[in-house]
Amino acid sequence: MEETGRAPGVREVAAAAGVSRQTVSRVLNDHPSIRPETRERVLAAMVELNFRPNRAARMLTTARSTTIGVLVASPSSLFGPASSIDAIERAAREAGYFVTVAHAASLDAAAVEAALEQLSAQAVEGIVVVAPQQRIQDAMDAVSVRVPSITLHGAGTAGDHGVFVDQVRGARLATRHLLDRGHVRIAHLAGPADWSEARARREGFLEEMAAAGADPVVSREGDWTAASGAEIGAELLADPGITAVFSSNDQMALGALFAAHAAGRSVPGDLAVVGFDDIPEAAFLIPPLTTVRQDFAELGRRAVARLIAQIEGESLDFAEPVAPVLVPRASA
Template identity: 80%
Template sequence: MSESGRAPGVREVAAAAGVSRQTVSRVLNDHPSIRPETRERVLAAMADLNFRPNRAARMLTTARSRTIGVLASSASSLFGPASSIDAVEQAARDAGYFVTVAHAASLDPGDLGAAIDHLGAQSVEGVIVIAPQRAVQEAMAAFSLAVPSVTLHGAGVAGDDGVFVDQLEGARLATRHLIERGHTRIAHLSGPGDWSEARARRDGFLAELAAAGLEPVVSRDGDWTAASGAAIGAELLAAPELTAVFSSNDQMALGLLHAARERGRRVPEDLAVVGFDDIPEAAFFAPPLTTVRQDFAELGRRCVARLVALIEGRELAFDAPVAPVLVVRDSA
């Protein structure tokens, strides 16, 4: 606090750095004419004074909010969407942008429109749409956003330009791991069919089995929860010839492990299990879960980098999607 009891402002920073208030303003706005040594002196003064620039004042002086909006569906509490939001927030901060998140209460177009209106009221300069469900993607196509946007589909469709994790390849890695260990009767514990990631993971499983000349077993759709994994897993385990399962996510794999224990099927001795996501708890399952890790930090960085480029009137595309990584533990 300054001697007057209020938070330090541009005046105090200028006095501490021995520069004019105009120079402090130029540093705040990344003006190219500032000498590096002057910039460092001003930044040091800001740090010493614990100075925090006033967002509203910056908007008045620059006509820019430096704010990115995130439009998230009602399913954003699940691991994948929640991790995506966290990654976008961190990448935006690193790029010098604020983030405001609007959650659509449902997939109804009215709720999506209300969420978009909320972002507009925050004067966002661009929007990242975290839309893993087909219904959200279809509803968003009916809206015309007044600012640039990047959609994080989760699986990759035309126009994504590398801003997605290669779900198909991740599923193939998981399935190939089971095939290489000699399994020939392998099932896929499916995720919800209206999610693009679930569809891509199923397609990758089918493609890898077809390449190996094996007959696939595909379950009915789950809902990402351990409860659905346990219920559907019990159905799959009714076939004694089944020796391996690739689960569409780790939570359903947890339910499958429970179902296997109840039926006396030892993992990995009698049944091999591979999941997807590498949630923090996966390493502590019994046994620790072999799974596919997604690099959400890189995904967030790409989303923000592409959106900032669009805001600044540039095009930015990535040559390849974010690569998934197979994490081998004890369940397979």
């Protein structure tokens, strides 16, 4: 009985193109000995049959998985890490690579090593680490990584090679925007100090305030959530002299808007608020949130390009970091 429902394989492609299975294999592996007209005939047969190369079979013939691993140690609900993973997947697909993701169960070296072992079991050729916490970076230094790797979400430290968004500049843009509108008593709603981006945004805020000769206010650490933004925002608004808040991310800025409403302070009439990230909902808050946009697509493209260069035994550095952009809206 004829088998039905089976996806077409190399044998069917070879028959349709009138060539041997070895020739089809050589076309799949981009062998230079194939004549152009033969290659075109085989490719046309693949399209006609809707042929999809078997990944395991290709690994046997090429000894390559064409797979990039992504190690994540952040909640998937956070906009930055989630956007970064999406950008990496898109960039890898465009470069002809697959992506597999492993989540570290905690922030210690054992959890990081377990996630790395999971990726190694899938024969990844390189790893992108989407984990901006200092503890994860310390854990990565303590374990052995047997394939090329790069860390995404740095903040300009040694080894970032231009694969990061200039967080300090973004924070200075946000703070300058508030200073230019006449605000003097500006508070920074700080993110968790274990995250390099939070530290860099705090640094940028302090640098711009110092350059203006203004007296900064820095809150205790938030945890990136709207709930922490509302709680810490209420504490900040107990000081009637504070007329503006620069939040380390948009979710905490949303909490600050809630706190302002609860305190009877209108935005932007009594209080200006600026966030960071430009989450999709930012333009639809009441009022629409002024924020700093990060180009995650460019960040993902750079990460994948640099990692593939390492896999191929080459070097690729970027002269400048990814530039953030201020997005002015009604909240400031």
